[in-house]
Amino acid sequence: VPLHLPWIDAILELKRRRGATIMAHSYQSPEIFHGVADVTGDSLALAQAAAQCDSELIVLCGVHFMAESAKILAPGKTVLIPDLEAGCSLASSITAADVRALRARHPGVPVVSYVNTSAAVKAESDACCTSANAAQVVEAIAAEFGADKAIFLPDRYLGAWVAQQTGIELVLWNGQCEVHEKFTAMQARHTRERFDAKIVAHPECPPEVLAEADFVGSTSAMGAWLEKEKPSRVAMITECSMADNLRNRFPQVEFIKPCNLCPHMKRITLPNIHACLRDLRHEVTVPAETAAAARRALQRMLAVGR
Template sequence: MNLTYTDAVAKETAPIFEILKDQYDPEYWETIAPYISEINRLKQEKNAVILAHNYMTPDIFHGVADIVGDSLALAREAAKTDADLIIQCGVHFMAETSKMLCMDKKVVIPDMKAGCSLAESITAADVKLLREKYPGVPIVTYVNTSAEVKAESDYCCTSGNAVQIVNALDSDTILMIPDQYLAQYTQGHTDKKILTWEGSCEVHEKFTAQDIIDFRERYEGVQVIAHPECPPEVLAEADFTGSTQQMIDFVEGEKPTRVVLIAECSMSDNIA
């Protein structure tokens, strides 16, 4: 579909461009603005809502999304809408989670190949084997997993409530899957014994403590906030650790002059 940048499109999308003008030059904006306009028109026609994860690119996050947030928050908010169609801008497990909470709605994902290295690190068969290996041990599963894996688990948690979930359980030993780093982070905030799986996010595990040291040397007074999917040595160097929403709340609440987000790159663009 070839769409044209008209005066009407320019007027309609001007408020969005005002937000994004530091990230998109005018020439490129003229190529994407018509699509933003058409998507927003189709949403009205189809009675659809678009969910965009905090990691989405700014044109999606600010241009067409109706609801933004972390994966669980998106699904919860979607369940409150009267939309017939939910479009999930995120990875596959996010669309599954939305469908679980919106069984009466049609949920679609633009790219069926949109995957997550963490979610793909474990299968339902793996969970069954773990249950055999650790009989009686509660299995707490990160929501960044497939529906099949969740179905074999006892509890689900987010990066924001993992510590609270674990501390609320009546067991001295907990099996947390699949993120080894979230499990290690949780271990540092509980007296319970945490067993884990060697899964990880291929993005967050790339960061190192030296990266943070370098940032501090380069930008005097910078605040560093990191996601708990990062390795423990990275979290030890950070000023604050939290989920994507907790990171946003930190920036909005503390209003640091300079901040480095140890997370997906588009997130910093969206809250700049």
């Protein structure tokens, strides 16, 4: 940590001079999450914060789709991302043309997109959701459209989880998170039996992993669950920084591996956050027409809330 201190000091000074707000997702490294961020949380928390942000400059420490969502919800603000290549295997699994083809195959069926998609895909969707409110959004959209089924994309595992929770038939896309798809049921079972640990899993994990979990939820919901249950040992079946960032908040809880790193989230570093604030790069922009259509889908999500 002492190695990080000069970077943290320099970033905090630049942030103050620029009047910027730094937002960091739960999967950002602790030196970013605890060291420089003003707002932290899951994808829903970051979208809500962007929609209400007072500063003219937002630095989004997360992946590209999160910065696009921030720009769409705060169109008058400048939104920067420290590394433009911070992508997501889910977002790159589907294009706007794929969504149009799905609609043609399922006429009249509403489309709910996970926020882990490009702005162009959101623009083709009726509503967006995050892992924190996917079931509630699907239920709200099915009721609004008077539909007994919906198209849910692109995460087939989150989709299967939502179908199970809601009983609503979902047409799924074959996308998955490259980080969460790697977890196995055997790992989860072994962790519980060997370490007597509670299992907390993200809904982007395969169904057989979720079947082993004591709790399934978004990254912010995981923190809330720990707050409530106060387990003595827990395994967070998700990205590694999740447990690292919760350690401070829950010193009495022992966090057990396994975890996997997201290479996209880890592209964001203290040096590139510093360069981002110093040189005002990289600005994230969304074409006006795409942004207007995507905003409608995102606002439906915000209306449902958490």
